[in-house]
Amino acid sequence: MPRFPSEQWFGAVAAVFNGDERYQGAGGGQCNCRAGVVVEAPNDAPADVFVLTFEGAECLGGQPADAAALADVDFYMQMPLADWQEMLGDIQAHGHATADHTLNSLDLNREEGLATSVHGDQYREDLFFRYNQTLQFFFDASARVKTARA
Amino acid sequence: MSEAAQLDVERDLDLGWMGRRGEWETQARPSKNGLTLADIQIGDYGDPPVVSENQTGVPRGAAKRDGSYRIGAYGVRTKSEIWLDNASFLYEEALQRQWSSATDIPWHTIDPLPDDIEQAQCAMDTFLTEVEFVAGDVPARWVARTTPDFFEARNVLLCQVMDESRHMDVFRKRALANGGGLMRATGGTAGVVGSIDHSRDFTEMSSRLHISGEGAVLTIFRLGELMAYNDAEKAIYRLCAQDEARHVAFGVMHMRYMAETAPERHEEIHCYLDEAERGILSGSQNPAGQFTQTSESMAILLGGGKANFDEGRNRLIAIRKRQLQEYIKRVKSAGFGDRFENGRSQVPELLAEIAA
DSSP, X not given: OOBSSSHHHHHHHHHHHHTOGGGGSTTOOOOOEEEEEEEEOGGGOXXXXXXXXXXXXXXXXXXXXXXXXXXXXXXXXXXXXXXXXXXXXXXXXXXXXXXXXXXXXXXXXXXXXXXXXXXXXXXXXXXXXXXXXXXXXXXXXXXXXXXXXX | OOHHHHHHHHOOXXXXXXXXXXXXXXXXXXXXXXXXXXXXXXXXXXXXXXXXXXXXXXXXXXXXXXXXXXXXXXXXXXXXXXXXXXXXXXXXXXXXTOOOTTTSSOGGGOOOOOHHHHHHHHXXXXXXXXXXXXXXXXXXXXXXXXOGGGHHHHHHHHHHHHHHHHHXXXXXXXXXXXXXXXXXXXXXXXXXXXXXXXXXXHHHHHXXXXXXXXXXXXXXXXXXXXXXXXXXXXXXXHHHHHHHHHHHHHHHHHHHHHHHHOGGGHHHHHHHXXXXXXXXXXXXXOTTTTOHHHHHHHHHHHHTSGGGHHHXXXXXXXXXXXXXXXXXXXXXXXXXXXXGTSSOOSXXXXXXXXXX
């Protein structure tokens, strides 16, 4: 059972996401971006950083990286571990994110937002909005991945 | 045996009239995303002219037909007037990321709402339906004015017309789906928004429509998830925001092309942005700002009813701050950020006022 966050967990979710054609319709579809996932650890420990790569209809998985890699991604999503776990718990409970647990709602409800970038190029940051349904489908796919708590 | 079959055996048909004078033996290969427009940009087929003399509708790369009559009074015939570097990419993305307002929205999740909230939602639906008519009408006119030699940009605009049609219908459907209905027209398409259609130059139109107008509406769609009271409304706003972000991307990339290739037009473009900032971002037409009917509706929806209007208004102000920040960063990304450094733009001051 993969734990969140880990390369194995992102790989397992990507396998579910890539194998379900429903995620290519209904506002999903071609998606080309590199998105960082930053999981802030409790007690000031270093954050876990992963880089998710989407190419066309596929997610190539999430590779572990260091903070320097965030300069190269189009945007990154950063939250404390507890908030990521709460979002994933909601997805597990309902089969998809509900209420304030969607990525867009999390972005809007946080003073500094959920998605941001190192480079500050709004064209690239806008990919978070342009591909939002695909990103949501990806995390919603985690409802079908048994996840061990960190 | 039929006569046609006999002819095939006894004669060799002369196909010379088909005019095989263009490039031949072209073999486009599908890429990872299928056979895309980018994959068929081969040889001369992939080279749009700097200036197009095409008034007869001949497809780019095809042999011309002598004596053809003119079918289009194409006013946009200079590449720099309309070009952007990733039009093919945006077009394929638009095609592949379509959705249906009939079947992809979970309409069954809508339940009766308190009257004040339903009324505010219906007022927003009415406003957004009005706005989307403009956002569809305007690019449609420019498609017809643009030479077919620049079909990549035309095709993106055609997809935008489809997107805006869907936005118009989905907000109309929402207004009629839950015991409410359309409210009094807001008049939001008069004044600055309506004047987008008076643009006499494509870049003028794009700066007004794609950068200023759609950038502002993108923020409204995004915050729609906070105004939503069920999964149907959440889906509506999220999917509309995706489409709108693609339209904004068109404008940013066109402006970036102009910034890099047309220095003689920089001052002119700054003037368009001056005008847009006065009208949409700083004036009474801004739906997230001082435009009473929509800002009241949004505050009611954000607060959770008219009893919580002040709370909703505070959330609206926070969103307006983000709207302005995103606008500044988009204009910078488009290559015209100097206006925020040299004091030409008043938007940073407005942002400081909101923060104070």
